[in-house]
Amino acid sequence: MSNDRIHRFHTSVSGIELPAQFTFPFHYVPHPLAVAAAGEVMRYVATRVEWRHELQAGKMLGVLVVTGDNGLGYLAAFSGNLCHSNDWDYFVPPVYDLLQPRGEFRRGEAAITHLNHVIAQLEHDGQAAACQRRIEELEMQCRVHVAQWKSTMRASKQLRDAMRANGSLKPQQEQALIAESQYQKAELKRIKRASAREIDAERARLEEHESRVAQLKQRRKTMSEALQERIFRLFVVSNARGERKDLVDVFSSYYGCKRLPPAGTGECCGPKLLQYAYGHHLQPVCMAEFWYGRSPVGEVRHHGHYYPACQSKCRPLLDFMLQGLDVESNPLAQPSAETVDGERLDIVYDDPWIMVVDKPAGMPTVPGKQCAVSLLDRLRQLLPQATGPLVVHRLDQMTSGLVLVAKTKEVHKELQRQFAEHSIKKRYTAVVAGQVQGETGVIDLPLRPDIDDRPRQLVDPRHGKPAVTRWKVIKRGHDGTTRIAFYPLTGRTHQLRVHASHPGGLNAPIVGDMLYGTAGSRLCLHAESIAFVHPVTHKEVTVESKAKF
Template sequence: MLSPSCFISFKAEIGSYSLPERFTFPFYYEPHPLSILAAKELQNYLENQTDWEHNFGLDENQEGLVIGKMFGVMVVRNHQNEIGYLAAFSGKLADKNSHPLFVPPIYDMLEEDSFFIKGIKELNKINERIEILENNPDFISLTKELQIETNSAEQKIEDQKVKMSEAKKARKLLRKKAQEENMDAESLETYMNELVRESLKDKFLMRELTSYLEERLSEIKKKITVYADEIAFLKEERKQKSANLQQQLFDQYHFLNNKGETKSLCNIFEATALLKPPAAAGECAAPKLLQYAYLNNLEPIAMAEFWWGESPKSEIRKHGQFYPACRGKCEPILGHMLEGLEVDENPLLVNPALGVQIETIYEDDYLAVINKPAEFLSVPGINILDSVYERMKLKYPEATGPLIVHRLDMATSGLLLIAKDKDSHKLLQGQFIKRTVKKRYTALLNGIVTGNEGEIDLPLRIDLDDRPRQLVCYEYGKPAKTKWKVVERNNQQTRVHFWPITGRTHQLRMHASHASGLNCPIVGDDLYGKKADRLHLHAEWIEFKHPVSRETMTFEVAAEF
């Protein structure tokens, strides 16, 4: 058993705080007041400590690579019935895995003379050998020479092909002319045979040229192969050693749960779609906190995680703000670690639309326009079937086709089109595909937007480690563009109009919150901002052509915030 030296007593008086009945559901939560207090005390330490130096990007004058960091706190009870808390950080902090005050990692790969450090040194030596070979002057010179000779050979062959083509056309004309000149049979045959010999000669010269050029290139390739084969061998060796090192590292990670059961990292991920753990699995704050609590017989009571420092360029992480545990790496691990512990219900399994009615703004024989309430699914989800689609099936039992022409995020309210037959659905959806449908959203942003209007162009893709969150990604992201205009500014909030040019998942939420966008999250955005009574985003205006009459139709329902 480890000594519970990481148990931190609250500096503030906590006698007036009531304890939660169950432990925090880590993937969607409101921090308990004790967790908030523990986080504030830890943040005060981070602001004033001199134990180590790490550039969080909060001091413009600090040098070094900027790396923001996720921290976690866990309120616990010890054997003396004292309430305190534990603190942890995700990954490394100041290039180390262990620091006083913080719980240790599940496994410290950075310990001196560990197999991991030795393995990294081996990989670095291979990298050095590859770099030396790739930068060898002879190898570089031969590579350039091969490229030049290859280009030259291709050009010579192409030139020869052109000459052969022109000669072939000329011979065709000569044959035709000879046949028209009434030559005697013997002379004509001799002439024709001469033309055949010219054709065969051209083909022979092409073969000779090709053979000569291939031989010339082959000589250079043989010289390059001496280097290339060794580089390829070293790269394959590096690949194998890296994979073996990663597997050996995974084998060191074993996680306890509240029942006292232990499970390896690889066994945990065997039951997932990934089949094997992603890199850095087990290095997040939440698993570290639970593991330490279990090893030291501390009772977990509540937890919370917050971001400290500058946001990454691709993600949206606000300094000092609370965030749920990541799903890609932590969900399988915490699924095991929380077994035997009384945990809050998953609020995502509760249907928030229960008893909520859908307002119909317009309908005819072909379509309907509805005002979708906030926190209402457009189509059935994995855990919740109740949705606009299910309600429309009940309301229009004779309708054919998919019904739903386009979607709004569950949290977003506003105008949604319903098609009552397949043909209308196809025609309406075609307008969305061609981007002839005009839409305007109203949003209330948390902060003051400095400009008055503009266009945001930030490509987006799914965060594979933390679905359904999105990332800004210029390499693999899909184009995402939004026009915006400020409506009013009041009480440190900005009301804006959004005109989405594209329709990516969470596009308006990302474009509002991201530092390269408006840098002001939408009020109530529990993914990219702070939770409130609702997401203050409303699809309030839409214009399209009727699928049958082709009449331009416009509808507007003002936002109720």
């Protein structure tokens, strides 16, 4: 393979069989060939001194194992750009080079940058602030003038009242007093109108200035959206059938209406790798993306760990680009061996009002976008006479363990109240990859959804919701793992998984965690115990189910 973008394996892979199907990039265990390729890439990039600083700060890298006329090899890619360039030797080139000096993006960016300077000058030229100060001064002057005139009017009225109290006013004098009162009232109105005219004139100047800035910002937005669409039209991708589409058409077809992709679409590893393979008549075999360097603030990324492709940018794009390949099924859409439809649910507790079931790993608690049979589907079959929503709380699809079920609407409402008041106590068992420091502790890391890559969660002290977990070491394994008991004090999505993986938590991902650690045969997280006050008998009930890992 003479092409410097297509690499032969330096390590022996002769004993590794090719996969029967191509990688499903959104949930996978990396194939040994992809692992071997990733290892070679990591060793190579460590030798490139000019990349060292940026790579150590953290970067997503990817590999695509391919076959071609010269046999088996692999391609490598980085997400975004690297050291101010998106086209380096060794890595595949971008789908479209945004950084071309005279390219469409640079020209459009220059026009928008010029507009930014104009807006910044207007916002900082002091005119708006001066107008605002002048308005405040005029309003103060008006208040003072009005107050002084009203004081004069009160003094005049007191004098008129005293003169009238004497009872010796002649008709001409009474008319003079009335005229004085009318004049003072009219003068007060004139003072207010004159002040209002000055203030309105100053406000008009301020509004004119602000309107000009707003118009320029709207123009900038229109230019930015138009540039974005022009750029996305230049990102033309292929699939294994030989079909070609630009990114706007890809996203519009996926969503069923015209839709612009998010910024950065087409610059991730997966699309770059597949586009290069198709363009050079290479057959994709398997793919993997992995993190190199430090974890970003707020995110959970570990050096050398493999991660799925992102959802917001890559899901529609790879959905098109993988057409024509024999791709593995989405494991989240398929019932696992534990969740075959018709299999009897493991009922751990049952009475006329409440049931507690042991949900298998891989079964979603409620129906979702995927076609896998959910726990709620099974419960509706099992309890056709039940009223209300049945499921009181949820577990992640890949988490196994105890789920509380209410057979009546009234019981469901009462148990929900207990959850809202945090009076229901839960204990989870997990096996984490690493020797945890300490024996017990509390993790307090606020969480929010990653809007660009749902369902991933981010640690965000400013915008995140409170998420607190107590933990205790149960056992330390000889294989470098630690068995942990988790006691969640709040119930955020992926709370235990992020708190385990994040450097501010245990810094030890749960074994088998595809999103925050390394994929495995299953996620080693089990809801082992739940304690609540029975809504009917008012007795405390504790239910337990030991983990099967």
